[in-house]
Amino acid sequence: xxxxxxxxxxxxxxxxxxxxxxxxxxxxxxxxxxxxxxxxxxxxxxxxxxxxxxxxxxxxxxxxxxxxxxxxxxxxxxxxxxxxxxxxxxxxxxxxxxxxxxxxxxxxxxxxxxxxxxxxxxxxxxxxxxxxxxxxxxxxxxxxxxxxxxxxxxxxxxxxxxxxxxxxxxxxxxxxxxxxxxxxxxxxxxxxxxxxxxxxxxxxxxxxxxxxxxxxxxxxxxxxxxxxxxxxxxxxxxxxxxxxxxxxxxxxxxxxxxxxxxxxxxxxxxxxxxxxxxxxxxxxxxxxxxxxxxxxxxxxxxxxxxxxxxxxxxxxxx
Amino acid sequence: xxxxxxxxxxxxxxxxxxxxxxxxxxxxxxxxxxxxxxxxxxxxxxxxxxxxxxxxxxxxxxxxxxxxxxxxxxxxxxxxxxxxxxxxxxxxxxxxxxxxxxxxx
Numbered sequence: 360x361x362x363x364x365x366x367x368x369x370x371x372x373x374x375x376x377x378x379x380x381x382x383x384x385x386x387x388x389x390x391x392x393x394x395x396x397x398x399x400x401x402x403x404x405x406x407x408x409x410x411x412x413x414x415x416x417x418x419x420x421x422x423x424x425x426x427x428x429x430x431x432x433x434x435x436x437x438x439x440x441x442x443x444x445x446x447x448x449x450x451x452x453x454x455x456x457x458x459x460x461x462x463x464x465x466x467x468x469x470x471x472x473x474x475x476x477x478x479x480x481x482x483x484x485x486x487x488x489x490x491x492x493x494x495x496x497x498x499x500x501x502x503x504x505x506x507x508x509x510x511x512x513x514x515x516x517x518x519x520x521x522x523x524x525x526x527x528x529x530x531x532x533x534x535x536x537x538x539x540x541x542x543x544x545x546x547x548x549x550x551x552x553x554x555x556x557x558x559x560x561x562x563x564x565x566x567x568x569x570x571x572x573x574x575x576x577x578x579x580x581x582x583x584x585x586x587x588x589x590x591x592x593x594x595x596x597x598x599x600x601x602x603x604x605x606x607x608x609x610x611x612x613x614x615x616x617x618x619x620x621x622x623x624x625x626x627x628x629x630x631x632x633x634x635x636x637x638x639x640x641x642x643x644x645x646x647x648x649x650x651x652x653x654x655x656x657x658x659x660x661x662x663x664x665x666x667x668x669x670x671x672x673x674x675x676x677x
Numbered sequence: 678x679x680x681x682x683x684x685x686x687x688x689x690x691x692x693x694x695x696x697x698x699x700x701x702x703x704x705x706x707x708x709x710x711x712x713x714x715x716x717x718x719x720x721x722x723x724x725x726x727x728x729x730x731x732x733x734x735x736x737x738x739x740x741x742x743x744x745x746x747x748x749x750x751x752x753x754x755x756x757x758x759x760x761x762x763x764x765x766x767x768x769x770x771x772x773x774x775x776x777x778x779x780x781x782x
Contacts (some may be wrong), residue, residue: 377699381706400695407687420682422689430692437696437719441703441712449712456696456719460726463689467681467733472741476725479748484718484755491759492711495772511708511773521705529698536690540683628738629745637742644749651753658760661767 365406366533372399374526380442381515381522393438400434403533426466433459444508446492450485457481471626566631567623571597574621588612590623680736689730697723710765710772714758721751 372395379392408421436455443449457480464473496509515521568587575581575597588600600612633641681689700719707713725744732740762772769776 373695377702403691403695404688407691408684420684422681422685426685426688430688433692434695434699437699437703440719441699441707441716446709446711449715453715453719456722460696460722463692463726464729467689467729469729469733469741469744472725472729472744475745475748476722479752480718480722484752487755487759488711488715491762494763495711495766509709509772511771511775512712514708515706516708516775518706521702524705525698525702528701529694532694532697533691536687536694540687540690625741629741632738632742633745636739637746640746644746647749647753651756655756655760658757659763 362406362409363534363537366403366537367530369399369403369406370526370530370533372396372402373529374522377438377442377526378518378522380438381518382442382444382513383515383518389442393435396438397431397435400431404430422466426463429459429462429466433463444512446496446512447489450488450492454481454485457485469625471629566635567627570623571617571621574618575599575615578618580615590617681730681733683734686730686734690727693723693727693730695723696720696726708774710762710774711759713774714755714762717758718751718755721747 376392376394376396376399379388380396381392404427433456436452436459440449440452440456443452457476461473461476464470464476567590571587571590572581575587581587581599584601585599586601588598590597596614596616598612598614697720700716700723703716703719704713707716725747728740728744728747732738765777766772
């Protein structure tokens with residue numbers, strides 16, 4: 360198990376790298392730590408990309424150059440975010456991590472979630488964080504120079520123990536991951552067949568079938584009495600069957616190519632699945648957001664002393 | 678939709694695990710309350726990548742649907758955590774987590 364050895368060694372080297380990057384008074388080794396961390400991530404990626412190299416995997420099986428670049432940007436942004444002594448910069452580096460991981464989601468054909476992540480995280484949540492950071496800094500900066508970090512940002516708390524804990528967890532995760540994913544069926548063809556079955560059992564599938572039938576009827580391919588039995592998982596072909604009993608028993612039918620402009624896009628799939636399978640969860644999510652809003656209002660209000668009619672002060676509610 | 682290979686799945690899971698570990702280390706080492714909560718958001722992000730990668734491997738859209746709910750919880754968590762941070766900041770006039778160390782008991 361050479362590959363597992365490389366990964367564990369990369370975990371150790373990465374731990375040393377992150378340890379050197381953590382903020383400490385008088386430490387000049389951050390750049391060296393960053394280089395060690397980047398090298399160990401590269402070694403781990405190389406080990407992963409070769410991990411199941413029995414026969415030569417077909418072209419296109421491995422993630423491309425965009426994945427490598429985005430992975431390095433995400434990891435570097437995350438490392439800089441947890442080591443930067445100034446909170447505003449840490450938040451900005453987190454935005455970099457979000458953008459990189461949104462790029463990874465685009466590579467995984469999850470476009471809607473990629474853009475939702477950028478809008479919700481980088482847009483809404485991070486702006487809230489920046490507001491709170493600046494609110495706190497403005498008050499703190501009265502006593503010190505404008506360009507100086509607060510003392511508690513300049514030194515890490517228990518760096519050795521924390522880095523050891525984090526990287527032991529990482530090594531355990533990666534070790535278990537290889538044992539686990541080695542047991543998955545490795546053939547993409549089998550995956551595609553399983554996925555086709557999954558699509559058929561999907562309640563949203565009926566809506567997709569209707570859409571395919573409309574598209575085929577517009578094209579003139581669909582003859583009277585024929586219905587779409589299933590759509591191939593590549594979204595390019597559909598299997599048509601006749602409704603009458605003779606052909607239903609024999610399983611006869613024909614495979615037709617769907618029109619070129621027919622496609623089931625990511626948002627459509629996502630919306631159909633969300634609305635047809637998880638409507639109750641959607642309601643619960645709304646309640647969670649409402650409760651969070653109320654909680655935030657209650658927690659962050661100022662306690663104002665109230666004037667009582669007698670002229671004294673009352674402390675209001677706790 | 679084409680499923681990704683196991684090699685790709687492993688690579689995405691590696692990135693996800695690295696981000697999660699970095700978030701954990703950040704949460705443990707930083708003393709600034711706001712940065713500590715920012716690190717939990719980093720861990721959410723790592724979980725999101727893992728979920729989408731598994732969804733792409735199994736060609737199952739539910740990985741992405743679940744991420745919508747994760748995003749909801751993350752937004753609610755951010756709102757409440759920041760409200761708590763502001764409340765704590767008003768009490769001690771510092772964002773240092775160590776000033777609350779007597780709460781450890």
